[in-house]
Amino acid sequence: MNQRSRRRHRRNIRRVRQRNRRLLLMAVLMCFIAWAGITNIKKQKEAEESKAAYAEQQKKEEAEKESEKEESKLVLAEESEKDKWYLKLVNAKNPMTEADVPEVETETLDSEGYQVDARIMDDLEDMFAAAREAGRSPMICSAFRSWDTQVSLYQNKISRVMSEDGLNEEDAAIKAATVVAKPGTSEHQVGLALDIVSSEYTNLDEGQMETEDQKWLIENSWKYGFILRYPLDKSDITGVIFEPWHYRYVGKKAAKEITEQNLTLEEYLGAEPVGDPTGDL
Ligand SMILES: [Zn+2]
Incomplete structure (x- = not known):
């Protein structure tokens, strides 16, 4: 290369x-x-x-x-539903003083002059109209009571027990409270309760249950916003003996739920049971 x-x-x-x-x-x-x-x-x-x-x-x-x-x-x-006027809880555990009693505008029923909270009037009249249409004739025997009326009912009962049973006032008051509600503990004082009996049987006892009028009311009153307030076997919760004549307005929604679920108003509101059943006359 x-x-x-x-x-x-x-x-x-x-x-x-x-x-x-x-x-x-x-x-x-x-x-x-x-x-x-x-x-x-x-x-x-x-x-x-x-x-x-x-x-x-x-x-x-x-x-x-x-x-x-x-x-x-x-x-x-x-919660606000439970605060509604028609769900007001009045019992021995939730008493009112005279000052606590809500001021209620009452309306007088035509027949006997009984009064109720004016706001329940329409439903009450509807219920009685439906009962009459069904051939029934229930009768109101107690409705709204003023504070003074409840006081005099209670005092009269105490006096009667004192004289009939020879008890002193203190013991008589205890006994009286088993039949008549102490002032401040009765729903009648807020105009939302009614005692309704059969026109064929007017005694305030368990015999009411056997009447057709009462059977109709027990079956139908919820449709108009009323419940049988002190049912059988619930006295330890309501604190009131079985009263198959005492109806209480709670509004249609609550009445339906209470009836369907077999509750008392106390249970519906989640309130404490009252115990020691007494009367609510
Ligand atoms: Zn009553």
Whole structure:
């Protein structure tokens, strides 16, 4: 090989090497670009995924908040429902003082001059109209009582027990309270209670249960917002003996639920049982 051809040979080698380096550099560059691209796509995907997950989470939290709000609204509605005038609880555990007795606008029933809270008048008249239509003839024998009326009922009973049983006033008062409600503990004082008897049998005793009038009332009174307030076998809860003549207005919704679920007003309102049954005349 002469000098010229050796030089050419070396040049060729150099060129080949340079080309190889360029190729290598390009390959590295392409690899880098590809890697960067993949990483970028991956990152973008991850970012999108986390964005979607975040949005999903937000949505879930909002839905939860919304349902909590709905629930608390329901609880509030339920609570304020229980504060309604027609669900007022009056019993020996929840007595009223003379000052506590709500001022009630009463309306007088045509027949015997009995009075009730004017707001229950329409439902009461509907109930009696339906009873008459069904061939029944129930009669009201007690309705709204003023504070003074309840006091005199109670005092009279004490005097009678004192003279009949020879008891001192204190013992007579205890005995009287088993038949007549102490002033402040009777629902009659808020105009929402009525004693209703059969026109064929007017005694205030368990015999009422056998009358067709009473059977009709027990079966139908809830439709007009009334319940039999002191049912059999519930005296330890109501604190009042079985009275198949004492009806109480509680509104149609509560009357339906109380009747369907066989509850007392105390149970419906989640109130403490009264115990020691007494009378509510
Ligand atoms: Zn009564």
